[in-house]
Amino acid sequence: MPTPVTRWMKRALPHSLFGRSLLIIVMPLILVQVISTYVFYDRHWFTMTKRLAGGVAGDIGLVIDQRAALGNDQAWQRTFYTVQVDTELVVYFRKAEILPNRPEEDLFGSLDDIFRDALRERVRRPFQVDWPTTEERDITVHVQLADGVLNAVVPRQRLYSSTTYIFILWMVGSSLLLFAVAAGFMRNQVRPIRRLAQAADSFGKGRDLPDFHLSGATEVRRAGAAFIEMRERIRRHVQQRTDMLSGVSHDLRTPLTRMKLQLAMLGPSPEVDDLRTDVTEMERMIEGYLAFARGEGGETPVPTELKDLLDEVVATAGREGVPVDLEIREPIKLPLKPQAFRRAISNLVANAGKFGKRVWITATRRGDVVEILVDDDGPGIPAEQREEVFRPFFRLEGSRNPETGGVGLGLTIARDVFRGHGGDMTLDDSPRGGLRACVRLPA
Numbered sequence: 001m002p003t004p005v006t007r008w009m010k011r012a013l014p015h016s017l018f019g020r021s022l023l024i025i026v027m028p029l030i031l032v033q034v035i036s037t038y039v040f041y042d043r044h045w046f047t048m049t050k051r052l053a054g055g056v057a058g059d060i061g062l063v064i065d066q067r068a069a070l071g072n073d074q075a076w077q078r079t080f081y082t083v084q085v086d087t088e089l090v091v092y093f094r095k096a097e098i099l100p101n102r103p104e105e106d107l108f109g110s111l112d113d114i115f116r117d118a119l120r121e122r123v124r125r126p127f128q129v130d131w132p133t134t135e136e137r138d139i140t141v142h143v144q145l146a147d148g149v150l151n152a153v154v155p156r157q158r159l160y161s162s163t164t165y166i167f168i169l170w171m172v173g174s175s176l177l178l179f180a181v182a183a184g185f186m187r188n189q190v191r192p193i194r195r196l197a198q199a200a201d202s203f204g205k206g207r208d209l210p211d212f213h214l215s216g217a218t219e220v221r222r223a224g225a226a227f228i229e230m231r232e233r234i235r236r237h238v239q240q241r242t243d244m245l246s247g248v249s250h251d252l253r254t255p256l257t258r259m260k261l262q263l264a265m266l267g268p269s270p271e272v273d274d275l276r277t278d279v280t281e282m283e284r285m286i287e288g289y290l291a292f293a294r295g296e297g298g299e300t301p302v303p304t305e306l307k308d309l310l311d312e313v314v315a316t317a318g319r320e321g322v323p324v325d326l327e328i329r330e331p332i333k334l335p336l337k338p339q340a341f342r343r344a345i346s347n348l349v350a351n352a353g354k355f356g357k358r359v360w361i362t363a364t365r366r367g368d369v370v371e372i373l374v375d376d377d378g379p380g381i382p383a384e385q386r387e388e389v390f391r392p393f394f395r396l397e398g399s400r401n402p403e404t405g406g407v408g409l410g411l412t413i414a415r416d417v418f419r420g421h422g423g424d425m426t427l428d429d430s431p432r433g434g435l436r437a438c439v440r441l442p443a
């Protein structure tokens with residue numbers, strides 16, 4: 001039972017094997033980073049900053065205490081100089097000044113808090129801190145003394161620990177590197193699977209992938225080997241069936257011809273006439289079988305311009321007195337078994353011409369599907385019989401009407417050929433009034 005969460009996950013997570021395996025690598029990587037960053041900030045950064053702030057605050061406190069101990073101004077000047085050399089703090093004193101009354105702003109988050117705490121603890125006098133607004137500038141601390149204000153300019157590096165950035169840089173950098181290496185390896189693992197899928201797909205469409213070879217991990221190789229074996233078995237099976245069909249049909253022709261000769265020598269009588277009709281019928285059926293068997297023969301697909309092939313079919317039909325309108329706007333090139341495909345389309349056109357007066361062929365490409373429609377203005381086929389007419393030797397009229405005489409293999413062969421190309425065909429109502437045969441092929 002899919003819950004909304006699992007449904008969302010199915011939709012949001014990557015669908016390809018490559019994407020999924022990358023996710024499997026990336027998820028723990030990110031988790032580790034988050035955890036270590038958290039631990040780092042919580043422990044290392046906090047402790048470091050506290051110590052640094054304590055050091056600076058202690059230095060300022062020391063200067064203030066020294067001043068109180070020295071008492072005279074000359075000694076002061078020297079002290080300021082020594083302080084600057086030894087602690088990097090620039091200290092100066094503004095006599096008789098009073099700190100302006102300024103509300104404490106809480107701008108800089110935890111570093112600010114830590115520094116203020118340290119100052120409060122070590123300086124023990126009213127103070128104000130000026131945080132620089134730009135990156136390069138230093139921090140200024142103002143401390144209110146009894147006779148004026150002491151300013152201390154603190155260089156940034158005395159408060160900020162630069163290892164923070166280096167740590168994060170290393171972490172992100174190394175995981176990016178790891179990710180790139182993993183992506184490269186993964187791609188190589190997925191490629192053979194993709195190739196196998198392609199090979200299976202083109203075999204299903206009746207095309208061959210001559211450069212398919214076994215590669216990749218053991219399991220993928222096994223699947224590939226199983227696929228090749230299956231492909232051979234199917235080929236052998238089809239070949240066997242075709243050979244048998246054409247063999248039987250061929251062998252039956254000889255006795256049939258003999259029977260026809262013997263019938264010709266018999267005198268005219270109703271029984272002989274019936275026999276003759278039956279023999280003719282059998283002959284036609286055998287011809288049909290042979291045509292069917294040929295349709296499955298070992299023809300290999302070649303890239304064919306659909307318009308040229310359809311033009312030929314239309315020309316042939318025209319010679320037999322069937323007017324055909326062909327509409328094909330763009331050039332469509334497809335891998336086709338030309339003979340089988342021409343026969344299949346001709347069967348549809350022949351049906352349309354036999355049952356209707358005019359025939360329309362339309363070919364269009366729709367995305368990765370090529371659609372060929374054969375319409376006529378004949379009586380059509382009732383919806384409930386549109387599946388049955390594909391059965392071998394099934395004919396609608398019931399009677400063996402010599403006028404529309406056929407064996408009932410035309411549609412069977414046609415659909416077989418289209419399926420052999422990885423496509424299919426269906427029957428429908430035509431807007432022209434008769435039947436619409438709709439052929440769909442993978443482009």
Ligand SMILES: Nc1ncnc2c1ncn2[C@@H]1O[C@H](COP(=O)(O)OP(=O)(O)OP(=O)(O)O)[C@@H](O)[C@H]1O
Binds near residue numbers: 351356407412
């Ligand atoms: N365009 C069509 N309009 C109406 N009925 C059709 C049409 N095409 C086929 N049919 C019906 O479907 C049946 C089967 O067609 P199919 O092409 O398989 O055999 P056939 O035309 O009778 O013989 P053949 O083997 O010579 O083609 C036909 O006998 C006919 O009844």
Ligand SMILES: [Mg+2]
Binds near residue numbers: 347350351406410
């Ligand atoms: Mg037919």
